[in-house]
Amino acid sequence: MKRFRRLLRVASRSILKNRMRSLLTSLGVIIGVAAVIVMVGIGAGAQADVEAQISSLGVNSIIIFPERGHSGNVSLGAGTKNKLTLEDAQRIEEEATLLAGVSPIVRTGAQIIGGSGNWSTSVYGVSPAYLDIRAWKLESGEMFTDRDVRVKAKVALLGKTIIDELFDGNDPIGEQIRVRNTPFKVIGTLGEKGQSPWGSDYDDVVLVPVTTGLYRLAGGRYISMINVSAASLEESDAAIDEVTEILRNSHRLRPDEEDGFRIYSQADLMETATETQRVMTLLLGAVAAVSLVVGGIGIMNIMLVSVTERTREIGIRLAVGARSADVLAQFLTESVVLSLVGGAIGTALAYSVTHVLNNVVGMTTVVRPAVVFLAFGFAAVIGVFFGYYPARKAAMLNPIDALRYE
């Protein structure tokens, strides 16, 4: 214990005596550690952003699309086998046991006129369950009801972008808009949802009752897709199987016939998206690791540059009776202390940089303790290795050779 304290004293004295060298040595560690933490933090932040966005869509959401390859005139002969209808949605709603909500969706592009101008957007015909399925909140007003759906009521809910474009952000409830010349009454506004992970604007939308959308706007028999939500995330896969079964029955498919529809779950999408982000994080981490290695080489350079002076010092210590182990313990302590101090400063630096990124630049960065430990540990290992290795060589010399070293 007493020896250890003496060792620390000698090491810290040596560090303070050679301020410039100590600073340059630590600098490598500082930059390396800070770079790793910030880079990985940015990657992890982007990942967290995507996750938050996706889960804001409703993590349990499952979407059923008609099969594209068979759509259109080619497969008309096959009747409704690869089209989705309101009846399909209804059967799912009646028969499924693992679902929390079902909403058929009819999507039409339309020019709408209202307020101060006109705007081209997507009009979604949906059922009242749609908002819950998508975890979408009402900003004001109310959602249309099942009755509205039955009577094909001409009521609409507007997304934030529409409100901004047509009403300059003023409350549009009670106002009239015209969609393809059909007048609709605005009964509610939707909460802001932002951009999709793929860059489209969720808020650029008008919601109307699905029957209204289908018969008054789209003027057809087929719906665009069906959006359902599983009762729980765990049962998502079972729910997909169930829906598949119901739809196959509804379409009277023989066992050897293909589905004619595709089912995507939000969970799948999330996995894909986070996978992409994980690769990003890994890449950033690799860049950061390179900077750590470069920092390490910097440390090594400083150590090697000062090797003549240090070898003489080691010679003096050996000449007055230090054992090789004594000298090595001192140099080891020195480089451990320098690496730890450098690592601590680097970590502090990284935290301030991410703080600025989060609060001033407005980015999301997530600093994970595991990354801090990893960066810290790696820098320490490099610092210690390059501090120790040249010293080891010198300590193994004859004292007189160390003293004469040039």
Add this chain to the structure above:
Amino acid sequence: MRPVIETKSLTKDYVMGELIVRALRGVDFKVAAGEFVSIMGASGSGKSTLMNVLGCLDEPTSGDYYLDGADVSGLTRDQYAEIRNQRLGFVFQTYNLLARTSALDNVELPLFYDHSSRIDDPRASAIEALERVGLADRLDHEPNELSGGQQQRVAIARALVNRPSIILADEPTGNLDSRTSVDVMSVFQDLNDQGITILLVTHEPDIAEYTKRIIVMRDGRIVGDRPVWDRRSATKDLDAMPAADDLYLSDDPTREGLVRT
């Protein structure tokens, strides 16, 4: 008297690629406790090589070396380190002090590596050693704040702080002016009077006159060995010497005579 140092056909070869430099070609000699020996000889005759081997800073190629009667050839590195630490003090021509380190810390250095814990209070011992060489008022000075003579005295203090029985000094006055040299020699004479055996390499016959025995080397062998017939006292010479600048400031030519009485 019992020899504290004894060598038998000590040789040292330096291999430099094809070339083999035979720096020591069989050195036999004994040094008894309490002796004060100067080693002289032409440049390249092997004086430093011998001192380094005797100081356990370097290993001989062949031959035997007995220290206090015990054979010390073929020991481990740690055992040599212990001998250097406990029994020997080494003074170099170029001082070899740690840079940016106070005189006191430099002198304390050997005690830091003293595993025997013979010395209770390293700090006090270091101060005492510096007092013995007359540097009590320079404890906190770093080497670059000290004159050459003062640095050499710090080095001597470092050599004696561990209370060694032998001090080895390789041209300790080689970088000093004549007055400072005599000053350093007075320190050595004091130490010798206190019972420490001293071996010292020098090129200057004047300096050798302060020791008790002169050994002459040539081509890696000892070719001469005689006692000093009328040994000088460095302290007395120092008292008789004018301060160095008096010599240049004085108008009186007769005063020059005082330099060499």
